[in-house]
Amino acid sequence: MEDPRSPTPQERDKVVEFLDTQLRPNVSWSIAEEYPLAFSKDKIKNSKIITENSLPIAHAHMETLLIKTPLGLFKVAAxxxxxxxxxxxxxxxxxxxxxxxxxxxxxQLxxxxxxxxxxxxxxxxxxxxLAGHEYSLKIPLSWKNKPLPENFRFLNSIKVKASEILKIYNTHRTGTLRTAKDIENFLKIPNTSLFTAWDKKTNQLLAYAVEGKGADLTNYIHEWGGKVSAFIPLLQFAQSHYSQSLTLIAPRHSENLIRQMSHNGADLHKGYLGMIRILHPQNIFFKMQRYARQLGYTDVICTCIEDKFVLGYKNDLVGISSLRSLTQILFGPLKLEEAVRIKPQTKEVLEKILPLPMWVWGWDSI
Ligand SMILES: CC(C)(COP(=O)(O)OP(=O)(O)OC[C@H]1O[C@@H](n2cnc3c(N)ncnc32)[C@H](O)[C@@H]1OP(=O)(O)O)[C@@H](O)C(=O)NCCC(=O)NCCS
Structure with a gap:
C-alpha cells in the first residue's frame, strides 16, 4: 500500500468509478456531474488517493476557494x-x-x-x-397562496444566461470568486432547479434562487441573490412548485432578509457553517487587525505567543491555548467573553470584528 498521492489524468475515470460505487450507488448520474469543477481531467490532481493493485481504495478531494469578505480575501481549502x-x-x-x-x-497558504x-x-x-454560522429558514407552505406582485415576471427554467446570474451573485459581500463559466457548469448539475424574477418593463433579472444539487440539498435553496423586495416574492413562486416546505440557507449577515422572512412566518434555525480547521492563524490575525484599523481601532491585538493565541484590546489581553476553541471564537458561535474574562470595552471592540463574516455557498461545498 502506497502513501497518499494525486491521481494522474489517466486514472481519473477509475477514481470517479470508485466514488460512484462508494458514494452514489443508487443514482443514475455520476458524481463528476454533481461536482463539475472538481473531477474534470485537469482538476483530478486536487484529489488524493491511496491505491492497491492499481485501484483506489481511499480518497479525498480538496478544492481551493478564494472567498471575498469585508476583511479581504480568504484562501480556503474545501x-x-x-x-x-x-x-x-x-x-x-x-x-x-x-x-x-x-x-x-x-x-498553499x-x-x-x-x-x-x-x-x-x-x-x-x-x-x-464545528464553527461559523448558517441560518436556515423554513418557508411556510401558506406562502404558496399569497398573490404575486404584478410588476415581476417569474420563471422556473435553467435556461438563463450565467453572466446575468453572476452580476447578481457578485453583489454579495461574502462569497467565492467565480466566473460565468463556473456558473454555467453548476447549472448543469443533475436535480438543479433555477427560479428567477424579472422586471416586466425592463426585462432585467432581479433575483434568482437555486434548489437541489445532485444527491444533496433537495428542497433547499442554497444559492440565491437579488434585492429582498424581489427575492421574497420569488421564494413564494418557488414554493408554489413544491408540496414540501422549502428551506433557505443564508449567512448570518443577511440580516434584512432574515428579519423579513421571520416576520412573515418563516421558521428560523441557527446552525454551523461547517467543520473548520484553521491552518494559518497569523494570516487570519493580520486580516483582523487590518480590518480593525479600517474601523478606527488601532490597538486590537491578535497574535501567537509561544503556544498560545493572544487576543485583546489595548492592555486587556487573554490567551487561548486550544486551536479548536480559537476556531469557534473567530468564526462563532462562541463569544470571547463566554470563553474568558474580558473587560466590557474589549468585548465592545472585538464584537465589531467577530465573528468573522464568512460564507460558503452551496455550489462551493464539495
Ligand atoms: C469515515 C471513513 C472515511 C473513515 O475511513 P477510514 O479509512 O476507516 O478512517 P481511519 O482508519 O483513518 O480512521 C478510523 C477512525 O475513525 C473512526 N471512525 C470511523 N467511522 C466513524 C464514524 N462513523 N463516526 C466516528 N468515528 C468514526 C474510527 O473509530 C477510527 O478511530 P480511531 O483511530 O480512534 O480508532 C470511512 O468509514 C468511510 O468511507 N465511510 C463512508 C463514507 C463517509 O461517511 N465519509 C465521510 C464523509 S464526510
Whole structure:
C-alpha cells in the first residue's frame, strides 16, 4: 500500500468509478456531474488517493476557494468526497489522506480548511471544529397562496444566461470568486432547479434562487441573490412548485432578509457553517487587525505567543491555548467573553470584528 498521492489524468475515470460505487450507488448520474469543477481531467490532481493493485481504495478531494469578505480575501481549502473502501476501513487510511490534504493546503497558504459532515469526532481528531454560522429558514407552505406582485415576471427554467446570474451573485459581500463559466457548469448539475424574477418593463433579472444539487440539498435553496423586495416574492413562486416546505440557507449577515422572512412566518434555525480547521492563524490575525484599523481601532491585538493565541484590546489581553476553541471564537458561535474574562470595552471592540463574516455557498461545498 502506497502513501497518499494525486491521481494522474489517466486514472481519473477509475477514481470517479470508485466514488460512484462508494458514494452514489443508487443514482443514475455520476458524481463528476454533481461536482463539475472538481473531477474534470485537469482538476483530478486536487484529489488524493491511496491505491492497491492499481485501484483506489481511499480518497479525498480538496478544492481551493478564494472567498471575498469585508476583511479581504480568504484562501480556503474545501474538502469532500472522503471515503475508504469498506474492506480497508479502520486502518488509518482516511486520516493519512486528510493529513496530506491539510499539509498541502497549509503549503498553499490556505487560511483554513472546511468540510461538511456528521462524523464530528472523526474530524475533531484532526483539529476540525464545528464553527461559523448558517441560518436556515423554513418557508411556510401558506406562502404558496399569497398573490404575486404584478410588476415581476417569474420563471422556473435553467435556461438563463450565467453572466446575468453572476452580476447578481457578485453583489454579495461574502462569497467565492467565480466566473460565468463556473456558473454555467453548476447549472448543469443533475436535480438543479433555477427560479428567477424579472422586471416586466425592463426585462432585467432581479433575483434568482437555486434548489437541489445532485444527491444533496433537495428542497433547499442554497444559492440565491437579488434585492429582498424581489427575492421574497420569488421564494413564494418557488414554493408554489413544491408540496414540501422549502428551506433557505443564508449567512448570518443577511440580516434584512432574515428579519423579513421571520416576520412573515418563516421558521428560523441557527446552525454551523461547517467543520473548520484553521491552518494559518497569523494570516487570519493580520486580516483582523487590518480590518480593525479600517474601523478606527488601532490597538486590537491578535497574535501567537509561544503556544498560545493572544487576543485583546489595548492592555486587556487573554490567551487561548486550544486551536479548536480559537476556531469557534473567530468564526462563532462562541463569544470571547463566554470563553474568558474580558473587560466590557474589549468585548465592545472585538464584537465589531467577530465573528468573522464568512460564507460558503452551496455550489462551493464539495
Ligand atoms: C469515515 C471513513 C472515511 C473513515 O475511513 P477510514 O479509512 O476507516 O478512517 P481511519 O482508519 O483513518 O480512521 C478510523 C477512525 O475513525 C473512526 N471512525 C470511523 N467511522 C466513524 C464514524 N462513523 N463516526 C466516528 N468515528 C468514526 C474510527 O473509530 C477510527 O478511530 P480511531 O483511530 O480512534 O480508532 C470511512 O468509514 C468511510 O468511507 N465511510 C463512508 C463514507 C463517509 O461517511 N465519509 C465521510 C464523509 S464526510
Amino acid at each position: 474538502i469532500g468526497s472522503v471515503v475508504t473502501h469498506p474492506q480497508f476501513r479502520n486502518k488509518g487510511l482516511s486520516q493519512k489522506i486528510l493529513n496530506q490534504c491539510l499539509k498541502e493546503a497549509k503549503d 490556505c487560511d483554513f480548511a472546511i468540510l461538511w459532515t456528521d462524523l464530528f469526532d472523526f474530524y475533531r481528531k484532526l483539529d476540525f471544529e
